[in-house]
Amino acid sequence: MNKILRPVSGRADGILFDKDGTLFDFHMTWNAWAGDVIRELASGDPELIVQVAGVIDFDLDAGSILPSSIAIAETNRHIAEAIATVLPDRGVDDIEQFLVDSAASAPLSPAVPLAPFLAGLVGQGLALGVMTNDSEYGARAHLRSAGVEAHFSFVAGFDSGFGAKPAPDPLLAFARSQGLTPSRVAMVGDSIHDLMAGRAAGMQTVGVLTGPASGDDLAPFADMVLPDIGHLPGWLST
Structure with a gap:
């Protein structure tokens, strides 16, 4: 695959999100x-x-x-x-x-207003993906329901053929599909599984507190812990 050229700026060229507890408030x-x-x-x-x-x-x-x-x-x-x-x-x-x-068909509660948030990231030239241990069918149904599926160039579940977290394989599949160097990708999630997978893939790791885990739980595995994904742009620009 030819490498996809993207503007190099800030901390990352791609963001891979977990779904539940990250894009959507877990509880x-x-x-x-x-x-x-x-x-x-x-x-x-x-x-x-x-x-x-x-x-x-x-x-x-x-x-x-x-x-x-x-x-x-x-x-x-x-x-x-x-x-x-x-x-x-x-x-x-x-x-x-x-x-x-x-x-x-579960009722969804986005962690932040997703459409403008994701559009802003795409507008900065970032490649966006979702990797969840839910099914790909469920992930796409939720993203469609929230009106944001089109913002993601990669959507994978545990059944998409790449494996499941905390293994790094599905994360590396995202990087390959977008022509990205793993170290220039940020894995964003609310669980230790998400962050362990990110570390194993050689990616940057960002924990968010919109899931069941506490900041103390996530901190040993995270480069940064944020209240929610809405704080990502500020972190990416530093």
Whole structure:
């Protein structure tokens, strides 16, 4: 592939975003969805609701996903496998498909007004991508729903053929697809998985606090921790 020439300015030539907890506020988007999914999978059975909530670390009293939950950074497949241990009458494939379909229509809460924010980054000559451990189908559905899919030249999920975070492979696939040097790419995410993948890929790493992880959690793996992605332009220009 011929290298794509882009203006070299600031800290980076490309930005690769995680989706949930980064582009979209994690708790405002996913807590209500998770509660509804648990009740539906358990068919309203109170005992099964408790069991399903337990295996994915969902606090039923608070109505929130706990920081220890596999729902934060793992793939739909891993989540389905965990749920299947307490729902033996439903197969893993069936549960996984249910998660994919229901997540694609989840109500979204953008971390910042995304359209003008992303348009500004593209206007600076930055290549933008999304890499999520959600499915590619779910990622594209969410980006379309938010009206911002066209701003991204690369969108990948765990099932896109590049692997899943914290492995560096899908991040390096973004760099290759855009003709970018990994060290000139910033991986932006809300979880340790995101930042570990970025470090392994030789990229710059930026943590954001719109997910379950705290600044103290992210700091050991991040070059910078920001309140949200809206603070990226200032960091990029320094």
